[in-house]
Amino acid sequence: MKSKKKEICKQVKQIYDWLDAEIKSLNADCCVCGKCCDFDSFGHKLFITSPELYYFYENLKPLKKMPAGVCPYMENGKCTARDFRFTGCRIFFCKADDEKINDLSEQAIRKFKGLCNEYNFPYSYMELSKALNEY
Numbered sequence: 001m002k003s004k005k006k007e008i009c010k011q012v013k014q015i016y017d018w019l020d021a022e023i024k025s026l027n028a029d030c031c032v033c034g035k036c037c038d039f040d041s042f043g044h045k046l047f048i049t050s051p052e053l054y055y056f057y058e059n060l061k062p063l064k065k066m067p068a069g070v071c072p073y074m075e076n077g078k079c080t081a082r083d084f085r086f087t088g089c090r091i092f093f094c095k096a097d098d099e100k101i102n103d104l105s106e107q108a109i110r111k112f113k114g115l116c117n118e119y120n121f122p123y124s125y126m127e128l129s130k131a132l133n134e135y
Contacts, residue, residue: 005054008119012055015111019090022104028093034077036092039128040069046088046128049112051121053131059084066129086128087112 036042048056057063060081064072073081079089087108091101109125116123 004119004121005058008051008115008121009055009058011115012051012112015108015115016087016090018111019087019104019108022107023091026097026100028097028101030093032078034074034079036089037071037074037079038069039071044092046071046086046092047125048086048088048128048131049109049116050124050126051112051115052086053126053135054121056081056084056086057135063132063135066132069129071128072132088128 036044039045060073066072071079073079073085079085087105091104091108093101113123115121
């Protein structure tokens with residue numbers, strides 16, 4: 001079981017590397033302002049997949065709870081989990097081509113579903129606060 005979970009983490013990292021390369025090719029810029037991490041004031045929700053949550057957990061144990069609509073990993077306007085951030089965090093830009101971003105998101109979700117199928121790992125798609133508060 002241990003090697004299966006290690007392989008899942010390895011493949012999540014590979015998906016993130018692929019995603020980062022795709023984003024780089026879009027010439028999308030993040031101004032690193034942190035506004036999008038305050039989900040309530042920005043008016044959006046962040047959804048994540050179960051393999052992403054597992055990868056995040058394995059690298060940042062224990063997980064922080066999210067009692068409010070602000071990501072608990074944002075401190076002093078900076079992401080303290082940047083290297084392990086979720087797909088939604090990677091692809092969201094305040095000013096971006098929504099069609100391209102949505103397409104990338106769908107491709108990433110298909111990759112995560114495929115990973116779950118390959119390793120018989122339960123797939124779920126959940127809102128971040130629910131995931132952090134219930135994991």
